[in-house]
Amino acid sequence: xxxxxxxxxxxxxxxxxxxxxxxxxxxxxxxxxxxxLLDDGVDALVxxxxxxxxxxxxxxxxxxxxxxxxxxxxxxxxxxxxxxGAIGAFVRSIPLTGGKVVIGCAERExxxxxxxxxxxxxxxxxxxxxxxxxxxxxxxxxxxxxEVGPDATAVSCSVLSxxxxxxxFIEASTGAGIPVVAGGSAFGSDDVRAMALGATAWASTxxxxxxxxxxxxxxxxxxxxxxxxxxxxxRTMELNHHLLATTLRERWERDHCVAECAPHDAEDxxxxxxxxxxxxxxxxxxxxxxxxxxxIDETIGWTAELLRTRGFPSRLLSGLGGLLLRELHEYPLAxxxxxxxxxxxEPLVP
Amino acid sequence: MDRLRGxxxxxxxxxxxxxxxxxxxxxxxxxxxxxxxxxxxxxAGSLNVRRITLQLLxxxxxxxxxxxxxxxxxxxxxxxxxxxxxxxxxxxxxVQFDDGKPSGLDRIRRVGQxxxxxxxxEPDASDALGAMVPDDELRGLAARLRPADVLGVGLNARGxxxxxxxxxxxxxxxxxxHLRDLVEEFAGRAAVTLDAGRLYEDRVHVAxxxxxxxxxxxxxxxxxxxxxxxxxxxQEDMDIGGDFYDVHGGEDEYSLIVGDVCGKGVHAAVLTxxxxxxxxxxxxxxxxPSSILSALNEVLYDEESDRFxxxxxxxxxxxAETGGLHVRLAVAGHPAPFLLRANGDVEQPEVxxxxxxxxxxxxxxxxxxxxxxxxxxxxxxxxxxxxxxxQGFFGLxxxxxxxxxxxxxxxxxxxxxxxxxxxxxxxxxxxxDMALLALRAGE
Numbered sequence: 001x002x003x004x005x006x007x008x009x010x011x012x013x014x015x016x017x018x019x020x021x022x023x024x025x026x027x028x029x030x031x032x033x034x035x036x037l038l039d040d041g042v043d044a045l046v047x048x049x050x051x052x053x054x055x056x057x058x059x060x061x062x063x064x065x066x067x068x069x070x071x072x073x074x075x076x077x078x079x080x081x082x083x084x085g086a087i088g089a090f091v092r093s094i095p096l097t098g099g100k101v102v103i104g105c106a107e108r109e110x111x112x113x114x115x116x117x118x119x120x121x122x123x124x125x126x127x128x129x130x131x132x133x134x135x136x137x138x139x140x141x142x143x144x145x146x147e148v149g150p151d152a153t154a155v156s157c158s159v160l161s162x163x164x165x166x167x168x169f170i171e172a173s174t175g176a177g178i179p180v181v182a183g184g185s186a187f188g189s190d191d192v193r194a195m196a197l198g199a200t201a202w203a204s205t206x207x208x209x210x211x212x213x214x215x216x217x218x219x220x221x222x223x224x225x226x227x228x229x230x231x232x233x234x235r236t237m238e239l240n241h242h243l244l245a246t247t248l249r250e251r252w253e254r255d256h257c258v259a260e261c262a263p264h265d266a267e268d269x270x271x272x273x274x275x276x277x278x279x280x281x282x283x284x285x286x287x288x289x290x291x292x293x294x295x296i297d298e299t300i301g302w303t304a305e306l307l308r309t310r311g312f313p314s315r316l317l318s319g320l321g322g323l324l325l326r327e328l329h330e331y332p333l334a335x336x337x338x339x340x341x342x343x344x345x346e347p348l349v350p
Numbered sequence: 351m352d353r354l355r356g357x358x359x360x361x362x363x364x365x366x367x368x369x370x371x372x373x374x375x376x377x378x379x380x381x382x383x384x385x386x387x388x389x390x391x392x393x394a395g396s397l398n399v400r401r402i403t404l405q406l407l408x409x410x411x412x413x414x415x416x417x418x419x420x421x422x423x424x425x426x427x428x429x430x431x432x433x434x435x436x437x438x439x440x441x442x443x444x445v446q447f448d449d450g451k452p453s454g455l456d457r458i459r460r461v462g463q464x465x466x467x468x469x470x471x472e473p474d475a476s477d478a479l480g481a482m483v484p485d486d487e488l489r490g491l492a493a494r495l496r497p498a499d500v501l502g503v504g505l506n507a508r509g510x511x512x513x514x515x516x517x518x519x520x521x522x523x524x525x526x527x528h529l530r531d532l533v534e535e536f537a538g539r540a541a542v543t544l545d546a547g548r549l550y551e552d553r554v555h556v557a558x559x560x561x562x563x564x565x566x567x568x569x570x571x572x573x574x575x576x577x578x579x580x581x582x583x584x585q586e587d588m589d590i591g592g593d594f595y596d597v598h599g600g601e602d603e604y605s606l607i608v609g610d611v612c613g614k615g616v617h618a619a620v621l622t623x624x625x626x627x628x629x630x631x632x633x634x635x636x637x638x639p640s641s642i643l644s645a646l647n648e649v650l651y652d653e654e655s656d657r658f659x660x661x662x663x664x665x666x667x668x669x670a671e672t673g674g675l676h677v678r679l680a681v682a683g684h685p686a687p688f689l690l691r692a693n694g695d696v697e698q699p700e701v702x703x704x705x706x707x708x709x710x711x712x713x714x715x716x717x718x719x720x721x722x723x724x725x726x727x728x729x730x731x732x733x734x735x736x737x738x739x740x741q742g743f744f745g746l747x748x749x750x751x752x753x754x755x756x757x758x759x760x761x762x763x764x765x766x767x768x769x770x771x772x773x774x775x776x777x778x779x780x781x782x783d784m785a786l787l788a789l790r791a792g793e
Contacts, residue, residue: 070755078760107778110770134766135773143587147554149398175395177405218439219408222395242740242777 011037011050018051018083019058025075027082034083038090045121049206052083053117084113087120097126099151101213102144104132106155106169109162114184117206118154122213138168145176152179152216154209155199157186160282160299164234164289167197167226174198174223179216183209188292196290198223226289233333234288241281248277248320248327256319257312272310276303280324284334296341304344318344382532385413389539399547400431400442406515406540407433414533415501415517417492419483422505422513422544423459432488443485454481454502455514462504462511464534466525469498482516492518499524503537507545515540564590564619566785569597572604574668574793575675575721578761580769580786584614584733591783592618593731596626598633602668605633605642608729608787609661609684618783625650625659625706639663639680640714643706647682650707658707660684662729666789669720674791677719677727682706685730688750690764692724694757696750723792724758733784734768739775748775761788 014033021029037047059076062068068076103119105112112134119131130148132141145153155169163186173180182199183206194202200220203209237244253273283299286292300317307314321342328335392405403420410418411433419432422442431441447456454465467478482502483489492500497518505513515537519525525533566581583591592611599605607629611621625646632645642663650659660683669676679686683705689697703714721727730749737744752771756764765786772784 071758074756074759074763077763081760081762108774135770137586140586140589143589146397146550147558149396149400176398177392177395177401177408218404219392221392 011042011046015051015054019055022055022059022076022079025072025079027079030079030083031086035086035090038087043121044087044091044124045117045206045210047087048084048117048120052080052087053113056080056113084116091120091123094124094126096128098122098128098214100128100130100148101152101154102130102132102141102148102150103154104136104141104156104169105134106157106162107135107137107165109157109159109165109184110134111156111158114158114206115154115156118156118183118209121206121210125210127213136169138165138172141169142172145172145178150178151218152181152213154181154183154203154213157182157184160186160279160286160295162186163193163197163282163286164238167223167289170198170223174200174220177219177221179218179220181209181212181216186286188295188298192292193286193290193295196292197226227291230288230291230333233331234285237281237285237288237331237334244327245277245281248281248323249273251323251327252277252316252320255323256316268310272306272312276306276320279303280320284328284331284337287337288333293337293341296337300342300344314344318342378528382535385532386535386539389536393539393543397547397550399544399551402540402543402547403431403442404439406544407431407439410515410517410536414529414536415519416495417497417518419488419492419516420505420513420540420544421455421516422548423511428455428459428484428513430483430485430488432483432491434491440488440491443488445484447484453484454478454500455484455516458502458504458514459511462506464504464530465502466530467500467502468524469500479518496520498522501525501530501533503533505537505541505544507541512541512545512548561588561590561619564623566594567596570599570604572597572599572666573602574673575666575789575791576761576793577606577790578765578788580765580784582733582769582773582781582784584781584783588615588619590619591615592622593733593783593785594622594626595729595785595787596629597787598630599637599665603637604666605629605637605639606664606666606729606787606789607642607661608687608731608785609659610731610733610783610785611659612657614783621657621659625661629661629663633665637665638716639665639678640716643680643682643703643714644712647704647706647712648710651710653707655707658683658705660705662687664727664729664789672720672722674720674722674725675789677721677789678716679719679727680714680716682712682714685732685735685746687727687729688753689719689721690726690728690753690757692722692758694754696753698750721789721791725791726756726759726761726764727789728753728764728768729785729787729789730768731783731785733782734772734786737772737776737779737781737784739777739779741775744772744775759790761790764788764790 014037018030018033034047034051059073063073101122103115105115119129123129153173155166157163157166170180179200181201181203182194183203187193191202200216201212203212257269257273279299283295286295304314304317307316324338325335389409396402406420407418419430422429426447428445429442434440458465469478478500479489479492482500483492498521500518502514502516504511569577569579577597579595583589592614595608597606609625611618628646628649629642632642662681662684664677664679667676679699679701680703681701682703686699686701689699699717699719701717704712735744735746735749756767765788768786
């Protein structure tokens with residue numbers, strides 16, 4: 001991203017200082033780092049991406065590797081919030097010269113930072129931004145769109161489970177003729193999912209979003225309906241998600257994981273089982289509504305990697321594949337996707 | 351037709367000519383009705399005047415003209431928004447009508463009639479355009495297209511001319527009767543939609559001014575601690591409801607309050623406004639929570655309504671010895687907050703009191719708490735523990751169990767985590783108003 005933002009200067013020194021502030025749970029030091037960059041004329045968007053978001057990623061990695069306790073992660077997140085607040089105060093002092101835009105996370109999306117980055121990036125460029133924050137309910141979005149009448153909207157989806165509700169955001173926006181740009185890691189690495197869901201444009205990064213928004217058409221047609229059959233199946237899966245997930249978790253744990261993972265403590269098994277089952281079910285839903293099957297292969301790869309790093313045998317994966325085929329008998333399209341894509345990356349041990 | 355059959359070619363020719371004309375007429379009618387259907391479906395999605403204006407301009411060009419402008423009248427002012435032919439929108443530009451020099455646009459405003467001006471026939475070409483487009487920048491955009499005809503149509507709704515649609519066409523493509531009819535039909539549809547949008551905006555304006563006084567307030571910074579809050583209204587589109595919180599004070603003593611008015615929606619929100627104001631006034635005289643709650647009870651009881659309020663109220667002062675906060679706490683029919691120690695231990699202070707507004711002359715009891723640096727008090731309303739999802743109520747037990755891992759965390763993080771857990775528990779189910787307020791001791 002260092003090339004995309006047009007900033008030649010390295011911010012490594014500042015990032016190191018900022019990370020040290022997170023380490024020491026020192027809000028004042030973190031705020032000092034970001035405000036001195038802003039005072040030097042560095043773009044708020046660059047500060048958000050290359051300092052705040054970059055450091056947040058580091059924290060996440062430390063937590064994943066088990067290096068940091070949850071309490072330490074919370075303390076560091078608190079420091080990030082203080083720094084973000086300081087950047088917010090800075091951009092709000094910039095005069096409004098641009099159009100109006102409404103930014104929010106889809107329902108079920110709780111990672112607010114990416115949307116916040118775009119929010120401050122646009123605000124720093126004079127846009128009048130209405131920021132709806134995490135997990136925007138569709139009712140609230142619809143009311144805000146009528147009240148504000150923005151030139152564009154932006155929706156952020158980081159987790160796969162939020163992508164079907166991202167469609168709701170897109171429908172609300174385009175239904176009122178308002179162009180919508182979609183972004184976030186759940187959309188994948190190209191525009192296929194965003195286009196399938198009816199977005200006007202796809203943004204690969206926050207910088208991209210900020211460049212795309214001013215070029216959107218003034219008026220767009222309502223997003224076309226999604227293919228009826230897969231949509232109906234996805235809606236049913238969503239409705240029965242709790243039951244489906246519980247059944248899969250219990251059976252996978254009982255019939256496969258417990259026997260295979262004796263050396264590991266039960267808590268670890270539970271965390272892996274819960275995360276994998278959620279991810280797989282949501283990936284299937286995403287494949288149904290977007291027609292993008294690659295999400296299943298990606299999820300299998302992610303699961304194999306998770307099992308490997310946690311020291312679980314990869315044959316657990318084929319066990320889950322068999323379970324899915326059995327439990328998804330009422331969802332023929334989803335079962336078909338499992339049948340077509342469930343390939344375990346390593347040779348199987350019977 | 352039979353009689354014409356003798357002539358080998360002539361009959362076919364006539365028949366063809368006739369049917370071509372009929373087809374053309376039919377096609378024209380079909381085309382028009384398809385266009386107007388399209389207009390209706392595009393206009394259905396918006397109640398916002400600016401968005402409606404953009405939609406109208408988008409549909410008018412190029413079907414009704416090479417360039418289009420919408421003027422909305424407001425007394426002697428007009429707001430002009432135009433399309434530049436390439437898809438970009440210019441405006442709104444504010445102009446004022448000059449009584450001394452009635453222009454074409456002004457005539458439309460007064461009588462609501464259609465005016466067709468031929469640029470070529472006017473002594474000064476810019477005059478025809480000038481009469482309809484009283485703004486230099488917009489007129490410049492229109493003039494670039496070398497227009498031959500300028501058509502202005504009144505936007506009439508409910509017997510009032512609320513604005514005008516101005517379209518222009520270049521040479522060799524003026525406005526015939528058919529196109530003129532279509533522009534007028536389009537303007538009719540446009541007027542009704544814009545009028546509804548204006549009405550809606552007026553109402554929204556009134557509502558949002560009133561709402562803003564009922565919305566949760568911005569929290570102040572307090573001495574010796576930090577506060578954070580979260581609010582989700584049952585009616586999410588309204589953003590107001592029957593739960594409320596407030597933090598106010600100064601000179602090292604602050605009052606915190608979290609409450610819940612019976613009922614939800616607008617009526618409840620109005621009562622929360624009154625309760626908050628009463629608390630503010632009472633706190634001005636005596637910050638003891640028990641005194642504040644007695645005063646609130648008297649005021650609400652005197653109103654002789656059958657409505658009641660539950661409240662938890664705390665007053666907070668820095669404790670120089672511990673670096674933490676000294677807290678006095680009282681409740682009126684409201685559950686006590688959780689006290690989350692920095693090390694993750696969870697306690698719930700023993701305190702009770704009768705709900706407010708139902709019985710006269712109640713007195714309340716203050717309990718005293720010491721918050722050491724990193725300790726938190728978490729206030730909540732029943733919308734939190736009565737949130738009902740597929741697995742039943744969220745419950746106080748689930749809330750209590752999730753707290754220890756947030757020991758010592760920032761209050762924002764605690765509030766956000768609880769809100770998230772509750773909303774995920776709901777999993778899309780409807781919910782009551784929900785409010786959270788967290789106070790953390792230590793700078």
